Amino acid sequence: MKAVEIAKNIYFVGANIRNGDLFEGMWPIPDGVSLNSYIVKGEKTALIDLVRDWDNAPKSLTEQLTSLGISIEQIDYLILNHLEPDHTGWLEEFLKRNPKVTILTTQLGKKMVKSFYKNEENVTVVKDGDTLDLGNNMILTFYSTPNVHWPETMVTFNESSGVLFSCDAFGSYGCVDTPFDDLLDKPTHEFFDRESLRYYANIVASFSPFVEKAIEKLSGLTIKMIAPSHGIIWRKNPQTIIERYLKFASYMNGPAEPEITIIWGSMYGNTEAVLSPLIEGINSERIPVHIHQVPNEDVSYPLTSAYRSAGLVFAMPTYEYRMFPPVAAAIDMFGRKHLKNKKVLRIGSYGWSGGAQKEFDTMTADLDWECIEPVEWAGATDEETNEKVYEQGKKLAQLVKQFCVQS
Ligand SMILES: Cc1cc2nc3c(=O)[nH]c(=O)nc-3n(C[C@H](O)[C@H](O)[C@H](O)COP(=O)(O)O)c2cc1C
Ligand SMILES: [Fe+2]
Ligand SMILES: [Fe+2]
Structure with missing residues (x-):
């Protein structure tokens, strides 16, 4: 995976997992899965979502940060949208290298940072609608979206670029080489369409009513790009994947x-x-x-x-x-x-x-x-x-x- 600038001063970084492991210890991912993180730069630097120590993901992430001229120690804020270990597993090691970082997460997220990673002192709780000003006109807003997929989940939005960092929501299985939906050839696009449904059915389906609530809650935002933490970035017409998610959610109570x-x-x-x-x-x-x-x-x-x-x-x-x-x-x-x-x-x-x-x-x-x-x-x-x-x-x-x- 290569670092890619997805909007001014916003970068896609992360790792592809291709070691043949099962996802969540049970779902086959013959074409792997990506753990996407994002760098947002103002005067200060934020990293959105982390990786797990899985198939050399930390090395991949660190190398991409290096390619952007950023070291782990230079990250001021670590935003944890979701505490599941696929996005946080490397946290203890990250904190050893950068003990001064401020972790931003929800109230429940803070509890989980404590229970999973035994850390409290680095965490600042953000509430629904809170903002983080990174300087240089780069502002991030947080919206809690409980139970998409865990109860502590939130999403992060940058209004000036219209990028929504949605973590698991709108995610997909499959490794990512070219992150943008509009740059994919037809078979690859179809692959991600298929795998986003399989990901939804396997991981998210149980939480469909919460998906509907979250989409309703975010409907006032002008979203120009959806940047999830698995799979591709939806920028051609982000409304397409939002509507597909609403459709997937509606299957739960039928008719499908x-x-x-x-x-x-x-x-x-x-x-x-x-x-x-x-x-x-x-x-x-x-x-x-x-x-x-x-x-x-x-x-x-x-x-x-x-x-x-x-x-x-x-x-x-x-x-x-x-x-x-x-x-x-x-x-x-x-x-x-x-x-x-x-x-x-x-x-x-x-x-x-x-x-x-x-x-x-x-x-x-x-x-x-x-x-x-x-x-x-x-x-x-x-x-x-x-x-x-x-x-x-x-x-x-x-x-x-x-x-x-x-x-
Ligand atoms: C290990 C085993 C256990 C079976 N247990 C039952 C049973 O408890 N009751 C029954 O009516 N038939 C039982 N059968 C018979 C099968 O249901 C029957 O052979 C059926 O035709 C198998 O269908 P299949 O060819 O689609 O596998 C059993 C067969 C096997 C091999
Ligand atoms: Fe998750
Ligand atoms: Fe995830």
């Missing part, structure tokens, strides 16, 4: 897109065998289908697809009197991530007395899912079962259509 996601798992192919009539039934209503097999695919991907789909199908056999465990694990994750208000079908094979359906009903009882009549059959499928599955696929697609048109 008029699409159906099939999550399936099968040991010996008896359940897999009905996927064809199922898909035909759905396609007969011209509803797009997304298919995800578990555990072959990490749950991050079916979760993303399911989050944006108004309809879901779970296809799995009975296993030890309960659901096939990889599909049960996916459903458990969907519940944790508050995937509500979906139209749902469950189908699957069993050997003798079944049991998957009973567990499915119990597990999904609190999710506000409208489940249509399931299809279950003993052993291998036959024409009658295929026909039933086709009909239920069609019915689900019709229901999804109605649901999405009505609302």
Whole structure:
């Protein structure tokens, strides 16, 4: 990563993480992730968001600062929009090198600096609407945006340039080489569009009502550029990513897109065998289908697809009197991530007395899912079962259509 001036006296710095680790210890990031920080220079210098000691990120950050002629010791203010360790993990070492820095964060952020990094003396609390004058007409304003993604979260805004430093909000997975959306080629742009949804579904979705509140709160600002702490900078038309975020947030309570996601798992192919009539039934209503097999695919991907789909199908056999465990694990994750208000079908094979359906009903009882009549059959499928599955696929697609048109 190279330091880039994004507006007069404002620089993008940070690190790309490409070491194959999982994000938050669980989400696959095959194309890495960036930890973006920003330097804002007036007479004084501020650094917005830090990095974690992860895949040489501190070295990368320090080198970029050096390229700008700034050493760690010369930073007057460290603004911590969010205390999650991906943006703060290197704080103890930073403080050793620069014990005089003033850390600016929210009241709750101050508590977390103490609990995570055992420091109190460097911290100054900022309240909603407080400003920091760096001199030379460079003023930063802070707005608290609780629960996007942790309760202490805030964003930082520079009115004269219109740059909003939004930390996790509007972020994306993926390493960043060219930080600006308008300089990306089409495939790279599409990659970030996809990965911003996956990031949202994995990390932010649970907090959707707070995303809506934060966007409403910031709606009076003239935002010309959104500079998040993961992924690319949105400057061509920042309103586009704001509107996409509002759309993502609206998926939580539904209806999401008029699409159906099939999550399936099968040991010996008896359940897999009905996927064809199922898909035909759905396609007969011209509803797009997304298919995800578990555990072959990490749950991050079916979760993303399911989050944006108004309809879901779970296809799995009975296993030890309960659901096939990889599909049960996916459903458990969907519940944790508050995937509500979906139209749902469950189908699957069993050997003798079944049991998957009973567990499915119990597990999904609190999710506000409208489940249509399931299809279950003993052993291998036959024409009658295929026909039933086709009909239920069609019915689900019709229901999804109605649901999405009505609302
Ligand atoms: C390890 C294992 C556990 C199973 N447990 C049950 C069970 O508790 N109840 C039941 O009715 N069938 C059970 N079955 C039978 C399967 O549900 C049946 O073979 C089904 O057709 C498998 O579907 P699949 O080919 O899609 O994997 C079990 C099968 C296996 C291999
Ligand atoms: Fe976060
Ligand atoms: Fe983050």
